[in-house]
Amino acid sequence: MNLPELGWTERERQLFEPYRAEGLLPARVAVAYGATFRVYLEDEETLADVPGRMRHEAQSRRDLPAVGDWVAVQWPSRQERATIQHILPRTSLFSRKVAGQETTEQILAANVNVAFLVAGLDRDFSIRRLERYLAMTWESGARPVIVLNKADLADDLETCRAEVAGIAGGVPVHTISSKLGSGIEELFPYLQLGTTVALLGSSGVGKSTLINRLVGQERQLTRDVREKDSRGRHTTTHRELVPLPGGALLIDTPGMRELQLWTADEGVKEAFDDVAALAEGCYFRDCAHDTEPKCAVKAAVEDGRLAPDRLESYRKIQAELRHLATRQDALAQQTEKKQTRTVHRAVRRMPSKR
């Protein structure tokens, strides 16, 4: 693939200029295998490592490459792996907290321009889930597009559509059936050269079926390509950056397909801008819209201007975010301690002046 087919635009060209002057090459991260990455360069690809310096200086996972990142690589010998020297500033970033004792952030994909939020119009349809995916996407910096799949199974298509319009806040909504292939063409305008897209949605909503439609053949065939490596052996290459017929690039990683947990703060405000606007009228600045007196949000529920479900899911999400923030604070304190120790050690190691 050439650079424009990899999603390279004028923005990247400008950001890359200083690195070009250093003799580095532009590449896009296609697969992450822990500390090693498969990167695509103009009409070439290679494995690439991250130098120790970058790993040590990284304050968080965000300072390390992720699938979708534009990077500047050094690649002096085609017989050897490349080295990733710099990561270009991102336009968007999807991440999730990893469940466990410590809250760690897992970076799932960078530089997604358009996120198709796929929901199924069958019995599993949940407007609340869609709200969460919207919040998550606003938080990431990507542009959301709602895709209501399984139109052929909808009991009451118009009611569903009206419900979605009520929370979409201007985000485009498309109704399709991946199985029948109807409505797919409505998505084509988003799939132009230079655009990077990803599909988000719960398991079973039809993401794989839709991807096969968009790719134009079974994704499995394009996903694992048998190739000869540099020594002539047959190897199977797993692909997570998939070119689509319109010229767009699809980021399809297992993590993105399964993305369900999320952290969103700004995102929640945008996805719930109706609640946020009402909250301006609350008597208490930090009103939780629960038992507080003179609460404008509860008043709106009482006189029917705001759906009780909507307030309920807003409060649930707020509670989750507060819980997460507490854990992140604890983690930040630990990291700070660790850094202070590192600095002390480095100072001890410095040669004393004579």
Ligand code: GDP
């Ligand atoms: P994923 O888990 O989101 O990747 O979902 P899949 O693509 O695997 O689809 C889950 C199930 O839904 C499969 O049995 C599909 O055949 C079915 N499915 C997907 N899209 C449609 C659709 O538009 N209509 C109907 N009736 N079934 C669909």
Ligand code: ZN
């Ligand atoms: Zn209130």
